Amino acid sequence: MIVIPLIERKRDGEALTTEEWVSLMSAYAAGDVPDYQMAALLMAVLLNGLDPHELAALTDGLWRSGRTLAFGDGTTPRVDKHSTGGVGDKTSLVLAPLVASMGAAVPMISGRALGHTGGTLDKLESIPGFRTDLSVAEMQAQVERIGVAMVGQTAELAPADRRLYALRDATATVEAIPLMAASIVSKKMAEDLAGLVVDVKRGSGAFLPELEETLELAQLLVRLGTDNGCPTVALLTAMDRPLGRACGNALEVEEAIAALRGEGPPDLMELVYREAAEMLTLVGLTEGIEIARADAERAVTSGRAAAKLQELLEAQGGNPNLVDDPAGLPQAPVSAAYEAPQEGWIEWVDPRTVGLAVVTLGGGRQHITDRVDPAVGVVVTAKPGNRVEAGQPLASVHARDEAGIAAGCAALAQAIRIGDEVPPGGGLPLISHRVTAGAVEILA
Amino acid sequence: MIVIPLIERKRDGEALTTEEWVSLMSAYAAGDVPDYQMAALLMAVLLNGLDPHELAALTDGLWRSGRTLAFGDGTTPRVDKHSTGGVGDKTSLVLAPLVASMGAAVPMISGRALGHTGGTLDKLESIPGFRTDLSVAEMQAQVERIGVAMVGQTAELAPADRRLYALRDATATVEAIPLMAASIVSKKMAEDLAGLVVDVKRGSGAFLPELEETLELAQLLVRLGTDNGCPTVALLTAMDRPLGRACGNALEVEEAIAALRGEGPPDLMELVYREAAEMLTLVGLTEGIEIARADAERAVTSGRAAAKLQELLEAQGGNPNLVDDPAGLPQAPVSAAYEAPQEGWIEWVDPRTVGLAVVTLGGGRQHITDRVDPAVGVVVTAKPGNRVEAGQPLASVHARDEAGIAAGCAALAQAIRIGDEVPPGGGLPLISHRVTAGAVEILA
Numbered sequence: 001m002i003v004i005p006l007i008e009r010k011r012d013g014e015a016l017t018t019e020e021w022v023s024l025m026s027a028y029a030a031g032d033v034p035d036y037q038m039a040a041l042l043m044a045v046l047l048n049g050l051d052p053h054e055l056a057a058l059t060d061g062l063w064r065s066g067r068t069l070a071f072g073d074g075t076t077p078r079v080d081k082h083s084t085g086g087v088g089d090k091t092s093l094v095l096a097p098l099v100a101s102m103g104a105a106v107p108m109i110s111g112r113a114l115g116h117t118g119g120t121l122d123k124l125e126s127i128p129g130f131r132t133d134l135s136v137a138e139m140q141a142q143v144e145r146i147g148v149a150m151v152g153q154t155a156e157l158a159p160a161d162r163r164l165y166a167l168r169d170a171t172a173t174v175e176a177i178p179l180m181a182a183s184i185v186s187k188k189m190a191e192d193l194a195g196l197v198v199d200v201k202r203g204s205g206a207f208l209p210e211l212e213e214t215l216e217l218a219q220l221l222v223r224l225g226t227d228n229g230c231p232t233v234a235l236l237t238a239m240d241r242p243l244g245r246a247c248g249n250a251l252e253v254e255e256a257i258a259a260l261r262g263e264g265p266p267d268l269m270e271l272v273y274r275e276a277a278e279m280l281t282l283v284g285l286t287e288g289i290e291i292a293r294a295d296a297e298r299a300v301t302s303g304r305a306a307a308k309l310q311e312l313l314e315a316q317g318g319n320p321n322l323v324d325d326p327a328g329l330p331q332a333p334v335s336a337a338y339e340a341p342q343e344g345w346i347e348w349v350d351p352r353t354v355g356l357a358v359v360t361l362g363g364g365r366q367h368i369t370d371r372v373d374p375a376v377g378v379v380v381t382a383k384p385g386n387r388v389e390a391g392q393p394l395a396s397v398h399a400r401d402e403a404g405i406a407a408g409c410a411a412l413a414q415a416i417r418i419g420d421e422v423p424p425g426g427g428l429p430l431i432s433h434r435v436t437a438g439a440v441e442i443l444a
Numbered sequence: 445m446i447v448i449p450l451i452e453r454k455r456d457g458e459a460l461t462t463e464e465w466v467s468l469m470s471a472y473a474a475g476d477v478p479d480y481q482m483a484a485l486l487m488a489v490l491l492n493g494l495d496p497h498e499l500a501a502l503t504d505g506l507w508r509s510g511r512t513l514a515f516g517d518g519t520t521p522r523v524d525k526h527s528t529g530g531v532g533d534k535t536s537l538v539l540a541p542l543v544a545s546m547g548a549a550v551p552m553i554s555g556r557a558l559g560h561t562g563g564t565l566d567k568l569e570s571i572p573g574f575r576t577d578l579s580v581a582e583m584q585a586q587v588e589r590i591g592v593a594m595v596g597q598t599a600e601l602a603p604a605d606r607r608l609y610a611l612r613d614a615t616a617t618v619e620a621i622p623l624m625a626a627s628i629v630s631k632k633m634a635e636d637l638a639g640l641v642v643d644v645k646r647g648s649g650a651f652l653p654e655l656e657e658t659l660e661l662a663q664l665l666v667r668l669g670t671d672n673g674c675p676t677v678a679l680l681t682a683m684d685r686p687l688g689r690a691c692g693n694a695l696e697v698e699e700a701i702a703a704l705r706g707e708g709p710p711d712l713m714e715l716v717y718r719e720a721a722e723m724l725t726l727v728g729l730t731e732g733i734e735i736a737r738a739d740a741e742r743a744v745t746s747g748r749a750a751a752k753l754q755e756l757l758e759a760q761g762g763n764p765n766l767v768d769d770p771a772g773l774p775q776a777p778v779s780a781a782y783e784a785p786q787e788g789w790i791e792w793v794d795p796r797t798v799g800l801a802v803v804t805l806g807g808g809r810q811h812i813t814d815r816v817d818p819a820v821g822v823v824v825t826a827k828p829g830n831r832v833e834a835g836q837p838l839a840s841v842h843a844r845d846e847a848g849i850a851a852g853c854a855a856l857a858q859a860i861r862i863g864d865e866v867p868p869g870g871g872l873p874l875i876s877h878r879v880t881a882g883a884v885e886i887l888a
Contacts, residue, residue, distance in 0.1 A: 040615035
């Protein structure tokens with residue numbers, strides 16, 4: 001494949017054709033385009049943009065570079081959720097079994113932790129025995145049998161996206177909004193979905209902190225999904241503080257199990273119920289958001305959602321008894337409380353610093369090839385607006401050794417800001433905007 | 445070396461520090477920075493530019509990545525010429541021995557053909573036995589002994605530039621004007637010069653066709669050279685038609701030998717004399733341009749210039765008798781005349797099409813790693829403004845076989861445009877602008 005003229009045209013602000021994007025991605029997946037040429041092209045795309053036709057073509061090229069699930073007409077509608085990444089965001093672990101327990105099918109492909117953010121795949125892999133490397137055929141059969149599967153992106157699924165994502169990580173081109181949108185939607189197109197909910201994080205802990213760029217990404221995602229025959233809704237949600245309390249792989253699985261029993265932190269429960277309701281509504285399995293939300297609460301209180309997680313664990317090699325006794329999850333050798341150094345009001349819990357504390361403890365990764373420690377992390381119980389006394393426990397640190405405890409406490413001292421006055425508000429609204437194909441609704 | 449934050453800053457339009465550029469180039473030369481990261485950075489530089497401090501630092505980093513010549517004070521002043529590349533431009537082959545025969549030292553490092561343009565190094569290598577791979581020590585000793593050496597860029601000299609140039613060729617970043625300037629000046633800084641003349645080509649056969657960008661490059665080169673302690677003058681010269689007549693490696697050596705005897709085509713002789721005069725004036729070996737020009741003409745007519753070429757050939761392994769009998773150069777197996785298909789006036793001889801004809805015949809390269817055929821090429825005797833009759837020979841084609849003759853004639857039919865009316869003017873002025881540290885003089 002002759003790539004230089006294509007790079008030249010993107011460099012000069014011109015558009016490539018659909019055929020060019022599709023054959024470029026297929027050649028890249030096959031190893032026929034060197035990384036340095038793709039890196040130059042990516043930087044040109046970041047700086048010069050992609051027009052809507054190119055974005056659609058790139059997305060198409062990415063998912064067509066591999067195999068796709070194919071459920072056929074008349075089967076249970078498939079629906080999925082994707083989050084743009086945050087700190088403490090274990091929503092997927094709760095939503096997949098919950099929504100499956102309500103009659104939709106959830107064929108979920110998840111990603112790994114990167115930088116200060118966690119990744120669903122790493123959290124799943126903290127469950128002893130749990131297999132995330134199902135083949136396309138295994139995944140499809142499992143979804144048809146129990147309505148849910150949670151896997152990683154194998155070499156079969158959108159391989160061009162997988163290679164491209166690693167290259168973007170190494171070339172400072174992760175931040176290109178159209179490339180983010182194409183990467184997200186291409187993986188989801190490979191799932192053969194009838195609907196997709198995207199949780200676009202905003203605030204200091206998100207990849208895109210500002211409202212304007214968050215909205216741009218949300219609108220691109222909704223258009224791209226919808227244009228590809230997959231009705232898509234995006235919610236803008238708060239990531240100016242960690243979601244829930246637990247940050248770290250096994251710690252978040254434990255919190256997700258609690259949430260499936262109705263015992264999760266209020267912000268996590270609120271987000272789970274809203275996203276479950278959006279998912280069911282999108283694929284027409286309910287009469288509307290409010291009814292779906294009440295159904296979701298009943299699925300939790302009745303135990304049906306937790307039972308679906310047991311089925312999922314059993315199907316993929318995990319121990320279903322974990323749902324009743326999470327002590328079987330990996331435990332860090334040492335843990336300690338982090339106490340308030342002074343009295344006052346919690347002004348801010350900086351999600352980026354909390355996320356980097358988890359990385360420092362070994363629970364995240366700086367590079368896509370790093371290995372993660374499943375057991376370590378922090379559990380931050382303090383929330384912005386809380387009144388605290390000096391010496392009151394605000395968080396716990398779970399580490400490999402005492403040096404980890406010291407590093408974790410030092411990071412938390414940076415992350416948790418205590419002031420003398422009652423802070424105005426509690427940060428960004430948990431769910432602030434709802435973006436659909438036709439409109440942007442302001443929810444709070 | 446951690447490169448991602450540097451890419452991020454260039455991507456976002458910020459400047460890197462001198463230390464960052466210098467250590468980046470040193471790490472790149474050492475193989476410690478992957479090509480894909482450098483490719484992303486180069487595209488960001490092309491699209492976001494480099495400020496003057498960065499350009500100076502990059503240039504510094506490039507030449508400091510390797511060894512440099514060091515002649516010491518009190519020795520013969522060194523002067524060199526660089527051309528930005530054109531079709532039929534064998535000026536360096538004439539200038540180096542000519543200027544050396546007039547008392548300056550010329551330690552010339554040359555480059556290879558690329559795309560439609562030729563390269564002095566390939567032309568030199570068409571001379572049987574001629575060695576272009578002198579070590580730094582050999583080169584320095586030869587310049588001290590006979591006043592001239594003509595070599596290629598070895599792994600010792602500006603290795604970061606060599607690697608970077610190959611990468612730019614593969615990533616559509618050759619066109620970045622600051623990168624061009626840094627590449628040119630860095631190689632020349634390694635020569636320990638007292639003066640540099642740059643021939644910046646303009647017109648359809650140049651890498652930068654437009655006057656505005658040509659002037660920008662000329663001014664950057666002059667500032668960069670001068671700021672680095674090497675007084676630099678740039679001439680803007682015509683490349684809207686081939687220079688001289690011969691295009692192809694051995695064919696151009698033959699024409700250069702003729703020029704050293706005073707028998708070259710008028711445009712070539714004119715450019716050679718002017719550039720020789722500029723070179724001698726820059727290093728203070730004459731009282732001024734006009735006197736130096738007359739001296740240069742005398743060096744040619746007296747035979748001193750041709751004798752210096754004999755010394756050069758002898759020193760680097762070529763046969764000095766070639767100067768008297770160029771038949772010892774490689775000869776193409778077949779040759780044929782290209783005749784005017786109709787009567788009329790020559791409107792245009794398109795240099796790019798002529799250059800690509802040489803590539804088609806095997807005498808140039810599409811990629812920096814391609815091999816070239818020394819014997820093939822075309823000799824175009826027709827010049828814009830000439831009156832021609834149908835059937836009159838306009839050029840000759842020198843090829844490996846009859847298929848080459850046919851392809852060469854077909855390319856010449858495209859390249860040489862004949863019209864019914866006397867064309868206005870003969871194209872761009874041969875030498876149109878002279879750029880010095882303080883001024884831009886319009887010469888014609």
